[in-house]
Amino acid sequence: MSDTPEVAPPGVNINVPHSARIYDYWLGGKDNFAVDRAVGEAMIKAIPGMRYMAGENRKFVHRVARDLVKKEGVRQFLDVGTGIPTRPNLHEIAQRHAREARVVYVDNDPIVLVHARALMISTDEGRSEYISADLRDPESILADKVLNETLDFSEPIGLTLIAILMLIADEDDPWSTVDVLRDKMPSGSLLAITHPTADFAPDEVNEAVAAATGAGMTLVARTESQVRRFFGDWELLEPGLVPVSSWRPDEPVDNPKAAYYWSGVARKP
Ligand SMILES: C[S@@+](CC[C@H](N)C(=O)[O-])C[C@H]1O[C@@H](n2cnc3c(N)ncnc32)[C@H](O)[C@@H]1O
Numbered sequence: 159m160s161d162t163p164e165v166a167p168p169g170v171n172i173n174v175p176h177s178a179r180i181y182d183y184w185l186g187g188k189d190n191f192a193v194d195r196a197v198g199e200a201m202i203k204a205i206p207g208m209r210y211m212a213g214e215n216r217k218f219v220h221r222v223a224r225d226l227v228k229k230e231g232v233r234q235f236l237d238v239g240t241g242i243p244t245r246p247n248l249h250e251i252a253q254r255h256a257r258e259a260r261v262v263y264v265d266n267d268p269i270v271l272v273h274a275r276a277l278m279i280s281t282d283e284g285r286s287e288y289i290s291a292d293l294r295d296p297e298s299i300l301a302d303k304v305l306n307e308t309l310d311f312s313e314p315i316g317l318t319l320i321a322i323l324m325l326i327a328d329e330d331d332p333w334s335t336v337d338v339l340r341d342k343m344p345s346g347s348l349l350a351i352t353h354p355t356a357d358f359a360p361d362e363v364n365e366a367v368a369a370a371t372g373a374g375m376t377l378v379a380r381t382e383s384q385v386r387r388f389f390g391d392w393e394l395l396e397p398g399l400v401p402v403s404s405w406r407p408d409e410p411v412d413n414p415k416a417a418y419y420w421s422g423v424a425r426k427p
Contacts, residue, residue: 164191169268175373177325178267182242184212189242189269197373204365207416214403214417215321215352216244221406222318222350222423223251227259230348230425232316234309238264238293238339239322243276248318249286257283262305266292293322294330296338314346314426321419323388324354327376336388343426349392350423352402353385358415385420392424 166172172191179194180201186209190198202208226232233256237248240263252259263277263286274288287308291299299305309315317339326332340349356363356379363379370377386399397404402419403411 166191167269167272170272175370175375176267176269177375177377178241178265178270181212181321182244184209185216185244187242187244189273193373197370197375200369200373201366204369205359205362205418208366211354211402211417211419215419217408218352218402218405218419218421219248219318219320220246220251221408222316222320223248224255225406226316226348226350226423227252227255230314230316232314232348233258234260234313235316235318236262236264236299236305236309236339237318237320238299239319239325240265240270240277240288241321242270243273247277249277249280249284253281253284253286257281260285260308261287262308263288264291264293264299266290293319293332293335294326296335300339300342311342311344313344314348315343316348316350317343318350319388320350320352321354323351324378324380325376327378333387337390340390340392340426345426347426348395348423349389349426350421351385351388352419352421353388354379355381355385355418355420357382357420358401358418363418379418380420382420385422389422389424392426394422394424398422 175194175197179190180198183190183198249261277288280286287304323332399422401414402421403417404414405421
């Protein structure tokens with residue numbers, strides 16, 4: 159590794175690891191720093207399939223964006239916990255199938271803000287916006303001016319909370335947070351979630367969580383029933399709450415439990 163000092167964009171703290179940058183490292187991106195790579199590697203030591211898991215999670219984003227537009231007729235999305243742009247981004251897939259699709263991205267990490275411009279390149283017919291906000295304050299997300307100019311709350315919305323809820327501690331009650339967002343969504347809206355779990359490989363996952371929390375991060379693996387609660391009384395679409403690789407896979411999957419995430423999509427009655 160180079161001895162050249164690392165230079166951080168304004169507002170980006172390179173002395174503490176950040177989830178967006180660790181995830182970027184696993185996905186082969188360049189927007190990460192030594193502190194992120196150290197924790198990322200410690201987590202790979204615990205879970206050798208970590209990069210595969212990140213890739214499977216990304217593939218779920220692609221399948222959900224496609225299916226929600228093509229099969230469910232969704233034309234607008236609220237994506238909270240967007241991450242550093244990774245092509246194809248959600249709006250690019252949605253607009254591939256419906257050029258008029260609109261997406262509002264939300265993240266609270268300054269490094270994602272640095273790249274927000276890349277997330278806002280939309281088709282002429284559609285719209286893609288970025289707002290810097292915190293999921294732990296859902297009211298401020300819902301009150302945002304740009305969000306309200308972009309999304310039409312009289313039509314179904316695709317609410318995507320992909321690999322973000324594990325970054326909210328139980329003490330911050332992520333279930334109530336998601337309740338607030340779900341309540342505001344119009345009837346027919348869809349909620350997509352992926353969430354890491356220790357249900358399939360407790361030792362590996364607990365060691366990875368310990369590596370992250372030991373470095374000062376918040377990271378919580380949750381059980382099937384804890385993840386199910388995020389959907390409230392919404393109806394899970396087929397195939398239900400399943401390992402992320404088995405949610406409507408494009409090709410048969412040999413070992414669906416090799417990526418330690420629960421995933422599901424549910425509709426508001
Ligand atoms: C692991 S990345 C997931 C990126 C993308 N959703 C995906 O699955 O490919 C998690 C993202 O959630 C963001 N995040 C974490 N806590 C957040 C919060 N309280 N409010 C908003 N964003 C948050 C992080 O900054 C990071 O970009």
